[in-house]
Amino acid sequence: MTDQRRMTLKDLAQELNVSTATISNAFNRPDQLSPALRERILKEAKRLGYSGPDAKARSLRTGRSRIIAVILAESLTYSLNDAVASEFLSGVAEVLDAHGHTLLLLPGRGHASQPPGSANIADGFIVYGLMPNNKLLDELPTQRTLVAVDFDIEGCPTVHIDDTAASYKIAQHALNELPKRPAIINLRLTKEVCNGRVTAEHTLLPNTSTISRARLEGFHSALSEQGVDVEQVPLWNIEENTFEVCSPVIAEILDQPIEKRPDLLLCMSDRIALTALTLAEQRGIRVPEELRITGFDGIAEGQYRAPRLTTVRQDSVGKGRVAAQMILGRVPLAQQLLQTELLLGDTCP
Amino acid sequence: MTDQRRMTLKDLAQELNVSTATISNAFNRPDQLSPALRERILKEAKRLGYSGPDAKARSLRTGRSRIIAVILAESLTYSLNDAVASEFLSGVAEVLDAHGHTLLLLPGRGHASQPPGSANIADGFIVYGLMPNNKLLDELPTQRTLVAVDFDIEGCPTVHIDDTAASYKIAQHALNELPKRPAIINLRLTKEVCNGRVTAEHTLLPNTSTISRARLEGFHSALSEQGVDVEQVPLWNIEENTFEVCSPVIAEILDQPIEKRPDLLLCMSDRIALTALTLAEQRGIRVPEELRITGFDGIAEGQYRAPRLTTVRQDSVGKGRVAAQMILGRVPLAQQLLQTELLLGDTCP
DNA sequence: TTGTAAGCGTTATCAC
DNA sequence: GTGATAACGCTTACAA
Numbered sequence: 010m011t012d013q014r015r016m017t018l019k020d021l022a023q024e025l026n027v028s029t030a031t032i033s034n035a036f037n038r039p040d041q042l043s044p045a046l047r048e049r050i051l052k053e054a055k056r057l058g059y060s061g062p063d064a065k066a067r068s069l070r071t072g073r074s075r076i077i078a079v080i081l082a083e084s085l086t087y088s089l090n091d092a093v094a095s096e097f098l099s100g101v102a103e104v105l106d107a108h109g110h111t112l113l114l115l116p117g118r119g120h121a122s123q124p125p126g127s128a129n130i131a132d133g134f135i136v137y138g139l140m141p142n143n144k145l146l147d148e149l150p151t152q153r154t155l156v157a158v159d160f161d162i163e164g165c166p167t168v169h170i171d172d173t174a175a176s177y178k179i180a181q182h183a184l185n186e187l188p189k190r191p192a193i194i195n196l197r198l199t200k201e202v203c204n205g206r207v208t209a210e211h212t213l214l215p216n217t218s219t220i221s222r223a224r225l226e227g228f229h230s231a232l233s234e235q236g237v238d239v240e241q242v243p244l245w246n247i248e249e250n251t252f253e254v255c256s257p258v259i260a261e262i263l264d265q266p267i268e269k270r271p272d273l274l275l276c277m278s279d280r281i282a283l284t285a286l287t288l289a290e291q292r293g294i295r296v297p298e299e300l301r302i303t304g305f306d307g308i309a310e311g312q313y314r315a316p317r318l319t320t321v322r323q324d325s326v327g328k329g330r331v332a333a334q335m336i337l338g339r340v341p342l343a344q345q346l347l348q349t350e351l352l353l354g355d356t357c358p
Numbered sequence: 359m360t361d362q363r364r365m366t367l368k369d370l371a372q373e374l375n376v377s378t379a380t381i382s383n384a385f386n387r388p389d390q391l392s393p394a395l396r397e398r399i400l401k402e403a404k405r406l407g408y409s410g411p412d413a414k415a416r417s418l419r420t421g422r423s424r425i426i427a428v429i430l431a432e433s434l435t436y437s438l439n440d441a442v443a444s445e446f447l448s449g450v451a452e453v454l455d456a457h458g459h460t461l462l463l464l465p466g467r468g469h470a471s472q473p474p475g476s477a478n479i480a481d482g483f484i485v486y487g488l489m490p491n492n493k494l495l496d497e498l499p500t501q502r503t504l505v506a507v508d509f510d511i512e513g514c515p516t517v518h519i520d521d522t523a524a525s526y527k528i529a530q531h532a533l534n535e536l537p538k539r540p541a542i543i544n545l546r547l548t549k550e551v552c553n554g555r556v557t558a559e560h561t562l563l564p565n566t567s568t569i570s571r572a573r574l575e576g577f578h579s580a581l582s583e584q585g586v587d588v589e590q591v592p593l594w595n596i597e598e599n600t601f602e603v604c605s606p607v608i609a610e611i612l613d614q615p616i617e618k619r620p621d622l623l624l625c626m627s628d629r630i631a632l633t634a635l636t637l638a639e640q641r642g643i644r645v646p647e648e649l650r651i652t653g654f655d656g657i658a659e660g661q662y663r664a665p666r667l668t669t670v671r672q673d674s675v676g677k678g679r680v681a682a683q684m685i686l687g688r689v690p691l692a693q694q695l696l697q698t699e700l701l702l703g704d705t706c707p
Numbered sequence: 708t709t710g711t712a713a714g715c716g717t718t719a720t721c722a723c
Numbered sequence: 724g725t726g727a728t729a730a731c732g733c734t735t736a737c738a739a
Contacts, residue, residue: 015499015501017715017716017717018716018717018718019716019717027725027726028725028726028727029716029717029718029726029727030718030719030725030726030727030728031724031725031726033717033718033719034718034724034725037718041724041725042724042725043724046724046725060478060497060498060499061475061478061497062716062717062718063418063478063715063716063717064475064476064477064478064479065414065417065418065421065423065479065715065716065717066418066715066716066717066718066731067716067717067718068414068418068476068479068717068731069412069414069415069418069715069716069717069718069731069732069733070716070717070718070719070730070731071717071718071719071731072414072731074414074476074479075475075476076462076476076479085447085448085451085452085455085461086448086451086452089438089444089445089447089448089451090441090444090445090448090658092439095438095439095444096438096439098434098438099434099435099438099439102434102435102438102463102465103434103435106434106465109475110476111462111463111464111476111477112434112462112463113425113460113461113462113463114451114460114461114462114463115460116451116455126410126413126424126458127413127417127423127424127425127459127460128413128460129409129410129412129413130413130414130417130423130425130479148409148410149409152364252658252662256662284662287662287663287664290663290664291664309439309601310659313601313605313633313636314636314639314663315636315639315640366731366732366733367732367733367734368732368733376709376710377709377710377711378710378711378732378733378734379709379710379711379734379735380708380709380710382733382734382735383709383734386734390708390709391708391709392708395708395709411732411733411734412731412732412733414731414732414733415715415731415732415733415734416732416733416734417715417733418715418716418717418731418732418733419714419715419732419733419734419735420715420733420734420735421715
């Protein structure tokens, strides 16, 4: 009572002349003691300023923290400001929250000032996106559940969409009307840093199972199917999915002489597509008459505007929900494949 | 070695024939043992699959977890998908990350399925936005640092902007050209749920220190200064800062007969303003010729589009940085007031 | 430079 | 229904 330090369960027990076990039970197992006693304990606890068992001690003892970590391959700054990642996180958060768990955010490519350290406090890990290196993953406590989203870890349950099929679908739609000069804008496709046209100089990233490569493949099959030689289709690359990084590349594309300027832009993301749309609007290029644009993701920003973006929607929130449910063991750990849906907007009717 | 359970520091010590203290030092205090021994320990640890001290035990022992919790007044789903909150979080994350801390996300208005419980694992708390009730706050361990952002907790360090001054500034700009029919769209201003026109029937929320009230006050002073009777200025209310909730109200405003339709919309947020802009575009209402619109926040989406939104920028990322620095004790715990900046876009030149 | 041992605040297993 | 007591895995005086 005259203590400076936070009151502990033991203190409270002493104060109330009951054993520590009884206090613990009052908080954790209501059926283990009489309602009256429990009532009294809870009331006294509040009065004396004891706000329940300490989480650190409890987690040490029980081995569980009710904390789930999401490891974001991209930086936290990027992820939090990216609509797709945010939706994913909100799906995760929703499920965790509903089951009394909380969300710890870990950067994959961090300042690495410290080893993860505090990370292994989590009961489980959701890894979102291909990690830049496996160092962090290696350090993850084995024996703890791990779910991989949007990429594969050998032997791990995963949540995916079929990127190739989805991008094939949208490209196929766009090719209903055959373009004169189609072009593709992709994301982080080259080994070398390249913000601009991908040429013979560049080598594509080896990993063929990246989202980037998968979507490119979808675009290419649809093009081939229409008899287009994919080698002739200009391919542009962008290093980060943000307006700032995209816009100079898009400007370069749109500012070509009109006879070289594409009339169809297959974009790997809505962010790229929206940037293209904005820049086209600024230049007075009419969409879709002079330039058709397709996106990928189906983020709100593309749908709640005029003209609406033509794109393929992936259910990022759903992805998050499924991943969280897997981690919590509420659905079987498996390889989940989520559906996508064509969104026919105005930018490529 | 033949153990099923995760290897512990003690196991490792036994294996290597050194004391537990030495192992601990190898990980935490390099200067406490010879480099050679440390090298050997680290190498053996890796070989035997010991990935460093357990965070749960360590945090119990040291009393610190290197985890900072951000309590979001809104739901996690909303916050993660709101540009302003996301920017704030990324500012927080950036600073935490740089100092080897991690970010735990807690919903303020949660399903409340469980008491916070695992929350008090955090070393400090950043509370973002006015909490719906004080229950959660009361349960927060006293003696732990607490920083309030965008609202006040008595005796707490805070990070703020001057909402009244900022909204006065933008309104003053807008009133350079005197509107015939100005209107204000505000957020969660009434006690009753009200998506639509605020009438005499409604009672404003009592708390005059909310962001909503503060911004309204700024609008009103600017209007009064121009001799406009603020009682005559239509005031609309919206319950949530999302396109879905905003758009019906905005539609109602814009679909009034042209002689009643406002020619200036002072919006309490960029989200509201952008919704207004989209709906105006859909209706062929010319902005700014027939309708001028101002926002508040300065989110990217409003600036990376054509026409650009006229608004006042608050540095949400900076807010997050400052809050995080305070929590980490890198800047003095105080009442910080951040600057705002007028952003003259195209929607109200 | 290294080892010993006492907790950190709980929960769980027993007896009673 | 209730009360001792032994872990949980680690850090850190302090002793050697």
